[in-house]
Amino acid sequence: MKTAFISHPDTLLHVMDGQHPESPARINSIKQAVMHSPIHKNLQYFDAPLATRQQLTLAHQAEYVDSIYAKSPKAGLVRLDADTAMGPHSLEATLRASGAAILATDLVMRGQVKNAFCCTRPPGHHAGQKNSAGFCIFNHVAVAAMHLLTHYTIKRVAIIDFDVHHGDGTEDIFRDNPAVMLCSTFQHPFYPHKGANTRTDRMINIPLKAGTDSVGFRKSVVDEFTPALNRFKPEVLLISAGFDAHSQDPLANLALEVDDFAWMTQYSTEQASKFCRGRLISCLEGGYHLQYLAESVAAHIKVLTEST
Numbered sequence: 001m002k003t004a005f006i007s008h009p010d011t012l013l014h015v016m017d018g019q020h021p022e023s024p025a026r027i028n029s030i031k032q033a034v035m036h037s038p039i040h041k042n043l044q045y046f047d048a049p050l051a052t053r054q055q056l057t058l059a060h061q062a063e064y065v066d067s068i069y070a071k072s073p074k075a076g077l078v079r080l081d082a083d084t085a086m087g088p089h090s091l092e093a094t095l096r097a098s099g100a101a102i103l104a105t106d107l108v109m110r111g112q113v114k115n116a117f118c119c120t121r122p123p124g125h126h127a128g129q130k131n132s133a134g135f136c137i138f139n140h141v142a143v144a145a146m147h148l149l150t151h152y153t154i155k156r157v158a159i160i161d162f163d164v165h166h167g168d169g170t171e172d173i174f175r176d177n178p179a180v181m182l183c184s185t186f187q188h189p190f191y192p193h194k195g196a197n198t199r200t201d202r203m204i205n206i207p208l209k210a211g212t213d214s215v216g217f218r219k220s221v222v223d224e225f226t227p228a229l230n231r232f233k234p235e236v237l238l239i240s241a242g243f244d245a246h247s248q249d250p251l252a253n254l255a256l257e258v259d260d261f262a263w264m265t266q267y268s269t270e271q272a273s274k275f276c277r278g279r280l281i282s283c284l285e286g287g288y289h290l291q292y293l294a295e296s297v298a299a300h301i302k303v304l305t306e307s308t
C-alpha cells in the first residue's frame with residue numbers, strides 16, 4: 001500500500017500579507033521537493049475536500065465556527081488575533097486543511113492507504129475550542145481525532161506534536177477528554193507561553209530549552225513519550241508535524257536537523273506499528289525556512305512510505 005499525500009490548490013490562496021512567514025511558498029517548496037524525489041512514486045495523491053460545519057463542531061464550539069464563517073471577507077484582510085488574519089480565500093483553505101485530515105483518517109481506517117500526510121495550510125494546533133491563534137483558525141488534528149472517536153469504534157487516539165511551539169489549542173480541546181493523549185515537545189520559554197506547567201498523565205508536555213539539539217530532543221522523546229504511550233496504548237496515531245524546530249528556522253531557536261525529523265518519524269511509525277496496526281495520519285503544522293522545510297518534509301514522508 002502507498003502513503004496518501006493530500007493537498008488542494010485552495011491551500012495556496014490563503015495569504016495574510018506579502019511578508020508573512022506562513023505563506024503559500026511553503027506548500028510550493030514542499031511539492032517541488034516531493035515531485036523531484038524518488039518517494040514520488042510511493043505516494044497516492046488526493047484532493048482535500050472541504051470540512052463541514054458539523055465536522056468542525058466536533059472539536060470547536062459552534063459559536064466560534066459560525067463566527068469564522070461570518071467574518072470571512074469578500075476583499076481585504078480581517079484580523080482574528082495578533083498573529084492570524086483571514087483574506088477572501090482563507091476560509092476555503094482552512095476548511096480544506098481540516099477536510100484533508102478527515103479524508104486521511106477515512107483512507108487509513110478503510111485500509112486504502114497505509115498512512116497519510118496532509119500538505120495543507122494554514123496550520124491548526126494553536127486553534128482552541130473557541131479561539132484562533134498563532135496562524136491557526138481550525139485545529140485539523142483535533143477535528144480528525146474527534147472524527148475517529150465519533151465515526152469509528154476507536155477509544156484512544158494519541159497525538160504526537162513535534163512542532164517547536166506547544167500545541168496549546170490541542171491541549172485546550174482535549175485536556176478533559178480521556179480518549180486523547182497529547183505528546184508535545186516545544187521550546188520553552190517561548191510562544192505560546194503555555195504547556196510548561198500543565199502536564200498531566202495524558203498531556204505529556206515536554207519543554208525544551210533554546211538550543212536543544214538532536215541528543216537532548218531524542219532523549220526527551222524516548223524517556224517521556226515512550227512510557228506514556230505504553231500506558232495509554234493508542235489505537236490510532238496522529239502527528240502535528242511542525243518543522244520549525246530546525247536549526248535554521250527563522251522563527252525559533254531549537255537545533256534539530258533534517259535527520260532528526262526522519263528519526264522522529266521512524267519513532268512514530270514504530271509506535272503506530274506497536275499499538276495502532278500502523279494507522280498514522282500526519283498533518284503539516286509549522287516550518288518557515290523554505291529549503292529546510294521542504295527537505296524535512298521529504299525526509300518525513302520518505303520514512304512514512306518505508307514503514308511496514
Ligand SMILES: [Zn+2]
Nearest residue numbers: 163165244286
Ligand atoms: Zn510552530
